[in-house]
Amino acid sequence: MSCEEPTTSPTPENNITVVSSDGKEFLLDLKLTEQSETLARLISNFEYDRTDVKKDPVPLGNITSAQMQKIIEWLQHHRYYPKWEQNDIHYSTSFTFETWVEEYLNIPNNEMFELLNAANYLNIPRLFSTICRIMASRITGKSAEQIRTVLNIKTDVKNDVYTGIPIQEDSSSSEDGMSEISLSPSPPPI
Amino acid sequence: MNFFVYPYVIQKQILNFMSDQDLFIISLCSNNMRKSVTFNQWSRFRKIKYVTYGVNNHSIYVSLDSFLHPFLCLREKLDNEVNVKRAKHWDDYFKSNRIQKRVEIYSEEAVGRLKKNSRLYQAETLLFTGSKLLITDILVYFKGHQAFLQTPECNISDISSFLTRWMSHNCCKNLNLLILNLLESSIDPKEVMKLVDIKKLDSSTKTPVYLYNNISYNQADKVPVELPIRTYVVRDCDQIVASVHIEEKKMVLGVWNMTEKQFID
16 A cells, blocks of 8 residues: 655644654654554644644653654655554464565664554554564564574573473573564465 | 563564464463463464374474364474474473373374373373384373374283283273274284283173274264174273273273173173
C-alpha cells in the first residue's frame, strides 16, 4: 500500500509542540498525531484542536529526540493511510513488509526495541504491530542459542536439555547491547 | 537490554507473531521464557491435542494430530541431531511435562538409558521402538496401561524374566496390554515355556478370545482385534489371569479382569 504525500507545513493553528526527554522541541501537525492514540487523547482532553486554546508544549519524558525524529518520519509516511485496523494478530506465513518499512526498520536491535517502547508509549498501533512482527521474523529459523543472543536472554537452565552439559552464560552480552542478526522477512520453508 | 525488561504487552505481541515452531524453540531459551510462552500463548497451545516427535536427518519433526499436518520442525545444528537420539533427552523432556496420555517414540538409533523413575514410564499408552536395552528397561519400569514395543532383538531370558516379574507382581502392575514385536530376531515359545509357568487350558474348555484395540503408530489403525489364546499366566498375589500369546516374532500379554477360577469357569 502506498499513498501520496502532499507537502504541508505546520502552522501554529494546526500543530502542537512536543518535547523529547533531552529537551528538544518538535512541531507536530495535528493530522499526524491522529495516529498516536496517546497524543490524540491528550489533544482531545486539552482541546488543543481549538484555535482559541493556548497550547503548552507536551513533555514526552520517555522518548529521546532521535526516537522522536524516527517516529515523526513514520507518522509522515503514513499520514494519508487509512486508520489502522488490527485484523491479523497472529503469525502468518503470507505476511510481507513494504520496502519502505524494511528500510525504515533496518536498524540495530537495541534501537528497534527502544523504538518499540516509544511506539507502545505513544500508542501508535501500526508502528507497534509492525516492529513486533519484524522482531518475530528476525527470530524465525534461529536456534535457541541464537535467540538467546538476539534477545539477550540470560539462561536460567543449568544444563543443556540435549547434552546435559552445564550451560555457560554468555559474558559477551552487555546490558545495553543486543547482537545483530540478519533480517529474514519470510520464514524459511518447513 | 533484556527481553523481559519490556512491558508485558510488547512481549505478548512479539510472541503472538511467532510461528509455533519458533515459539517452541524460544521456550527452550530459559525457564523464564518457557513460563512466558506458556502464560502468553496458552490459548494457542490449548488447541493442540497431542504432539508427535520424529527425528530425521537434520531435524526433529513434531506433528500435530499425529499425521498429515506438520506442527513443528525444529531446525537444529548437526551437533544436536545426535544428541536428541539420547534417551536422556526424553527423560529431560518428560520430566518437565505432565504425565502423558499417549507417547510415541520411534528411534532405533537411540543410545543411553532412561532413569528408573522416568516420566516416560508413566505414560498411559506407550509406543516405543528402540534398542534392546531400552525395551528391557521398559519391561521392568513401565507403569502405564498399554505398551506397544518394537526392538530388533530380545532374548528369551528377557521375556521369561518379564513374565516371572509380572506373575510375582514385581513389575508393570497397571499393565492391561503388552505387544512386543521383534524386528530381526525370533522367539521360540517352547523355550519360554520351559522357563516360565505358562499354563494351557485343557481341550474341554472353550478357547477364550482376548479383545483389544490395536495399538499402532498410525492412529487410523485403531481397530478392535480378537485374539483366541489358550495359554495364560496367573499373578500370584491376586490370581489375576493374563493371556499370553507367543509366536515367532511377537508376544502379546493381555490381562483379564478376572481370577483364574473365573477364567476357567
